[in-house]
Amino acid sequence: MENNSIFKRKSIRKYLDKDISDDDIKTILSAGMQAPSAFNTQPWTFIVVSDKELISKLSNMSKYSKCAAYANRLILTMVDLEKVPLTRAWFTQDMSACTENILIEATELGIGSVWLGLYPDSKRIEFVSNLFDLPKNIVPFSLVALGYPTMEYESESRYDESKVHYNGF
Amino acid sequence: MENNSIFKRKSIRKYLDKDISDDDIKTILSAGMQAPSAFNTQPWTFIVVSDKELISKLSNMSKYSKCAAYANRLILTMVDLEKVPLTRAWFTQDMSACTENILIEATELGIGSVWLGLYPDSKRIEFVSNLFDLPKNIVPFSLVALGYPTMEYESESRYDESKVHYNGF
Numbered sequence: 001m002e003n004n005s006i007f008k009r010k011s012i013r014k015y016l017d018k019d020i021s022d023d024d025i026k027t028i029l030s031a032g033m034q035a036p037s038a039f040n041t042q043p044w045t046f047i048v049v050s051d052k053e054l055i056s057k058l059s060n061m062s063k064y065s066k067c068a069a070y071a072n073r074l075i076l077t078m079v080d081l082e083k084v085p086l087t088r089a090w091f092t093q094d095m096s097a098c099t100e101n102i103l104i105e106a107t108e109l110g111i112g113s114v115w116l117g118l119y120p121d122s123k124r125i126e127f128v129s130n131l132f133d134l135p136k137n138i139v140p141f142s143l144v145a146l147g148y149p150t151m152e153y154e155s156e157s158r159y160d161e162s163k164v165h166y167n168g169f
Numbered sequence: 170m171e172n173n174s175i176f177k178r179k180s181i182r183k184y185l186d187k188d189i190s191d192d193d194i195k196t197i198l199s200a201g202m203q204a205p206s207a208f209n210t211q212p213w214t215f216i217v218v219s220d221k222e223l224i225s226k227l228s229n230m231s232k233y234s235k236c237a238a239y240a241n242r243l244i245l246t247m248v249d250l251e252k253v254p255l256t257r258a259w260f261t262q263d264m265s266a267c268t269e270n271i272l273i274e275a276t277e278l279g280i281g282s283v284w285l286g287l288y289p290d291s292k293r294i295e296f297v298s299n300l301f302d303l304p305k306n307i308v309p310f311s312l313v314a315l316g317y318p319t320m321e322y323e324s325e326s327r328y329d330e331s332k333v334h335y336n337g338f
Contacts (some may be wrong), residue, residue, distance in 0.1 A: 004174075006200045006270050030328040031175045035269065036284050045332045048197075054336055062326045078338075080244060089199075089289055096265030097284075100204065101175050104273065108173060115205055115266075120258055132338045159199040163214045167223055169247075 005107040008154045012112025013067035015147025020072050024109050029145070031105030032077065035097035038090035043083040044098050047132065049074040057131060058143065061124050065116045071145035075102060076128065079119075081137045092119070095141040102144050112149035118142050132138075174276040179324045181281025182236035183272040184316025189241050193278050198314070200274030201246065204266035209260035211251040213267050213310075216301060226300060227312065230293050234285045240314035244271060245297065249289075250306045260289070264310040271313050281318035287311050 002005040025048055037043060049055055050073055058076075059069035068074055077099055084091040099115055118124045119141040128140040187204040206212060218224055219242055225243075229240035237243060244288055246268055253260040268284055287293045288310040297309040 002196055002199065002274070002277075004274075004337070006274055006277075007203050009203070011205060026328075027171055029333055030171065030326065033327045033329060033332070034176050034178070037179060041328075042327060044332070047334045047336070047338055049336055052236065064206055080232065090286055091268075092261045092264040093268075093286070096262040097269040099262075100266040100269045101273075103205065104243045104270075105171070105173075108171075109176075117207055117259055118278070119178055134338055135289070137335075155203070155314060158194075158202045159201065160202060160211075163202070164198055165216045167216070167218055167220045169216055169303055169307065 005104045008155055009103055009107040010153065011114040012149045012153065014110060014116050014150045015070050015072060016150055018072065018148045020111060020146060024111065025073060025110065028075070028105045030104055032102040035101045037097070041083050041085070041094065041104065043079050043091055043094055044058065044079050045080050047076040047078070049076065056060050060129070061116070062121070062129050065143065067114065068116060068143065068145040070147065073148040075144045075146065076142045077144070078134070078138050079141050081139060082124045097144065099142045099144060106146055109134065110148065111146055116143040116145060130159070151152035174273045177324055178272055178276040179322065180237055180283040181318045182283050183319045184239050184241060184281060185319055187241065187317045189280060189315060194278065196241060196278065197244070197274045198255070198273055200270040201267045204263065204264070204270045207262035208254065210252050210254070210263070212248050212260055212263055212292045213246065214247050214249050214307065216245040216247070218245065221298065227297070230285070230296050230312065231290070234299065237285060237312065237314040239316065241316040243313065246271070246310045246313070247303070247307050248310050250308060268313065275315055279317065281303045283314050285312040285314060
């Protein structure tokens with residue numbers, strides 16, 4: 001197995017009480033913004049959350065996001081619907097590539113991360129939109145929890161030869 | 170700007186007539202399969218296309234995919250609907266993370282790539298499903314063209330400070 005951050009990344013849900021630097025957050029966001037997007041619309045925008053009370057509130061978004069309470073930073077990715085073509089066919093893919101880049105770059109910097117699903121769950125969208133009083137065109141897409149891992153971890157290869165077909169199915 | 174493959178990646182649409190090794194294709198697919206997925210369902214499956222006639226046919230999927238005619242390999246990513254939860258809410262995000270990993274790993278290996286949008290465009294889905302006579306549960310998701318770039322290229326930073334908000338919007 002290769003040894004770069006794509007392969008090292010895994011979901012990390014327990015974090016040290018150790019600050020992530022602003023420089024590292026900027027690098028992680030840069031990675032997100034470097035993602036491909038349909039027609040290069042780059043429809044993303046972000047909230048970086050460091051405020052402990054806000055972090056605690058956001059961890060109540062769903063039963064799956066409780067681990068976010070212990071994160072050092074949260075990055076909320078949001079799509080600006082005014083920037084995407086009217087069909088809205090592709091922005092989920094743009095935003096997902098952006099989120100995946102954020103996870104890989106965090107790994108590159110030794111920072112643990114987990115992707116907490118948000119869009120298209122209407123309850124979670126409403127919860128987060130209300131919390132930040134977001135305008136109608138700004139739709140929360142994913143919540144990424146970030147923090148230094150509490151322990152060393154290894155990733156396992158998920159390669160499965162049976163999923164690979166050649167020149168036909 | 171950082172200098173890893175997340176930042177180096179850009180859409181490459183012109184390729185040398187030079188073979189990509191089977192080992193590199195396997196590494197690229199491994200990267201795709203290492204992506205996170207909701208409930209860790211890993212719902213992806215792939216067709217690697219090296220047959221020149223098939224490559225030529227697939228390049229007619231849409232007006233945006235003509236560049237694929239000159240690719241050395243195509244990777245068709247597909248979702249297996251039998252592996253995703255009934256709501257089908259999350260698989261677009263799983264498949265997009267998988268596709269983005271493929272692009273970054275190709276960059277890591279010096280191979281150019283471009284993500285050709287497919288799902289959810291019903292005409293493109295039908296075209297590819299018919300070409301490979303895919304069963305109903307297997308839905309084509311993205312088409313990635315791969316080939317060695319014809320020239321050196323540089324990426325530009327897409328970082329935009331105005332898209333970053335702190336503890337509020």
